[in-house]
Amino acid sequence: MRIDVVSLFPEFVATCAGFGVVGRAQERGLLALHGWNPRDHAEGNYRRVDDRPFGGGPGMVMLIEPLRATLAAARAADPQPAHVVYLSPQGRPLTQARVRALADLPRLILLCGRYEGVDERLLAAEVDEELSIGDYVLSGGELPAAVLIDAVTRLRDGVLNDADSAAQDSFEPDPALGGALLLDCPHYTRPPQHALGDVPEVLLGGNHAEIARWRRTQALGRTWERRPDLLDEAALSPADRRLLDAYRASRDDDGRAGD
CATH class of the missing domain: 1.10.1270.20 (tRNA(m1g37)methyltransferase, domain 2)
Known part of the structure; x- marks a missing residue:
């Protein structure tokens, strides 16, 4: 299985995924994890990825174009079709049933938001579903992405030493x-x-x-x-x-x- 993570802090997710079951799955070639930083696809000297929200209010909103370019690069990196998930407190609750369905897919792209979130137009055009790990708000989508990676990976064939353990x-x-x-x-x-x-x-x-x-x-x-x-x-x-x-x-x- 291949999982691509779009995040301003891809190293954070990679570190979380480097231990235990998920780390062993990568060592054994059962999981390929790749990080993508939208700043690498942002324009200008400051590599800006966010701006003030229309209508006023606090915080910043992640821009369309850096994320769109990053998602395009991630999709192009592998010919397998990718299911794009945005980790958001507004998403559907992540359940074990949903984890099982995602574990059957050959490839996922996980989009991690920051600040006040992501421009809604990007979500409508590029994201297949939004998922939440609970009714609370975190600073970004990196921890939920790490949770999803762990939950999905352990259900893949050959990852756990005892197949009955997950069942x-x-x-x-x-x-x-x-x-x-x-x-x-x-x-x-x-x-x-x-x-x-x-x-x-x-x-x-x-x-x-x-x-x-x-x-x-x-x-x-x-x-x-x-x-x-x-x-x-x-x-x-x-x-x-x-x-x-x-x-x-x-x-x-x-x-x-x-x-």
């Missing part, structure tokens, strides 16, 4: 729930006993059926506690309903959670 993540669709989403269950590792608590006995017994049942119960219960809105869309089977009811009863008995 078991939170927000992956659960076929047993008609494609609805669950949060992941808790995880533990060595040592089995610790001052902070012991690992649940069921995970130490080697009974795979009981372990699967425990993990399913915990995933249902954790989703009910933390993201009940996800269960509103879930078609719970009678078996899952019994597991969830048992979890809720256990939490009521402990006095830690209730309806």
Whole structure:
């Protein structure tokens, strides 16, 4: 997969993408990441990329022509068609489902805004979609771009050492729930006993059926506690309903959670 990033600070994104899963994907040739700075395509001695907004008001707006020229150069660098994403707090929320769809594409171009944003005419003419990583405002699109790169890269074939790892993540669709989403269950590792608590006995017994049942119960219960809105869309089977009811009863008995 090739991802091109249009940013005033392409080195920032490259640095974020140089570690962990994304860094290894680049080392193994599974991801090609390229940065493009609009200042390299700006005219004049000052390489200006922004100007005051029409109508007045604070801040600056990124100019059309430097961005348009940069996008054209990025597109021309590879014959594969590129899907252009503008990272913006006004965009659609980035979900795991959208990440999966983007991960199937051969190529992305990510446009990172700065200041008050980008001239709307450029967005209308050159951008395929706007995406947001949350209902808050950052100084620019570089951090959201790094988030998107990480989320997309880990779903590409061969990137993760265990292909089942991504399939078991939170927000992956659960076929047993008609494609609805669950949060992941808790995880533990060595040592089995610790001052902070012991690992649940069921995970130490080697009974795979009981372990699967425990993990399913915990995933249902954790989703009910933390993201009940996800269960509103879930078609719970009678078996899952019994597991969830048992979890809720256990939490009521402990006095830690209730309806």
